[in-house]
Amino acid sequence: MSGPEIAVDRSSPVPLYFQVAEQFAAAIQRGDLAPGDRLDSELRLADQLGLSRPTVRHAIQHLVDKGLIVRRRGVGTHVVRGEVRRSVELTSLHDDLLRAGQRPSTSVLELATVPCPPEVAAALGVPADSEVQHLRRLRFADGEPLAVMENWLPIDRVRLTIDALQGNGLYGILRAGGIRIRGAQQRIGARAATGAEAQMLGERRGAPMLTMTRTAYDDQGHYVEHGAHIYRATRYSLEVTVAER
């Protein structure tokens, strides 16, 4: 039981636990560690890598949270059986498409400063009728229409421009503006397409659509974005991985 080759670089600014976690994750993804395979124990790994047990433990816990491995007291740590799929986590549709090898493009339907509608104000935690940026986009994947996305953002954070929005995802623009998204609450449902939506997306009126509303918060716990999106159900679905702590 030697396991994959793992090496840490103590001069790197990347935390040691993260280096270890990444290398194990890569080994699992590569198939170097097969489903059901056992990892060395924490103590053994700590010894092998020249790290303390808490640091090794931190790395392993990271992989448990990602749903890649399972641990049992008295037994050991094993790679989860079955093929590994990746969950979407906190990325934007734009980034998801890029990762999947599809070419995202965007047509900005609307970009304006408006008084905040009451439901959105409640979600964002801003006063009703305070000014927010309102944004409506049509997103394509490889030239095929995929989603209509409507978003609201408090104005005092980042100034959006049509130019930027055409070539980038919203989260990318926020990131470039120094806003770090740290978490979000999402509600996922389904409904029938309205006539207007159907026309934009090349579906029939009444076609089933996947809907997602999301409110995302940043570093400071301030909500920075509320979105209401609809996706063509025939072309898109969401993946979620859940792991207990």
Add this chain to the structure above:
Amino acid sequence: MSGPEIAVDRSSPVPLYFQVAEQFAAAIQRGDLAPGDRLDSELRLADQLGLSRPTVRHAIQHLVDKGLIVRRRGVGTHVVRGEVRRSVELTSLHDDLLRAGQRPSTSVLELATVPCPPEVAAALGVPADSEVQHLRRLRFADGEPLAVMENWLPIDRVRLTIDALQGNGLYGILRAGGIRIRGAQQRIGARAATGAEAQMLGERRGAPMLTMTRTAYDDQGHYVEHGAHIYRATRYSLEVTVAER
């Protein structure tokens, strides 16, 4: 800055970090800690509670993972702004309904041992055509039809009975059988109802339905259940909370 009253019981079998996390979560839910409020620093909390810093840190990290608070180096720890909603995590529809104060009931449409269909075999990591239990249920909430749920389980784990299934959720039965679900991969989408589905659920044919397929694994990293469910979109949606680590 004194914060809510937190007390730990060192004689309890409940881990100290968990006791602390639970009490903070309750204080936030109660509104005792309001959105934006600052928590005491780790060192101060450790001092107040008579715990070590790593233990306090563990408790706080637990709350970050749940999306209740946000931390910034050099700044502090704050309750997330905006109302707190709970995410579904690893519960079953049965439990979700109970928690929401609705009365779940179940009609078992099918329960049989069958050769495993190839897609399901791939998901569960069992040989194709090996024997599995196949299960189809119609779930009601307060007497209204809500979902059609189809599941496959390897036979060697738990024996299902119609009696048990009528009064309990599948996960409850598994739990009672000593199977601990530790994680799952879920795919959420939407599609139109077939004629048969529409009839069972009291919808029109072609009505938009929310779909979820889930593969859940246990303690040992073995996949123990694969499900394909459809929900009436007018009556059900899924909530997901995502937080970065």
Add this chain to the structure above:
DNA sequence: TAGTGGTCTAGACCACAAT
């Protein structure tokens, strides 16, 4: 009985933000 992961302690140094 031996080995595993789960919990807990008491320190340390650092990067970062606010002042």
Add this chain to the structure above:
DNA sequence: TTGTGGTCTAGACCACTAC
């Protein structure tokens, strides 16, 4: 400069599993 969270160490005891 001060205080914060982020990382890391080197131990310890325990509950649980497998043998």
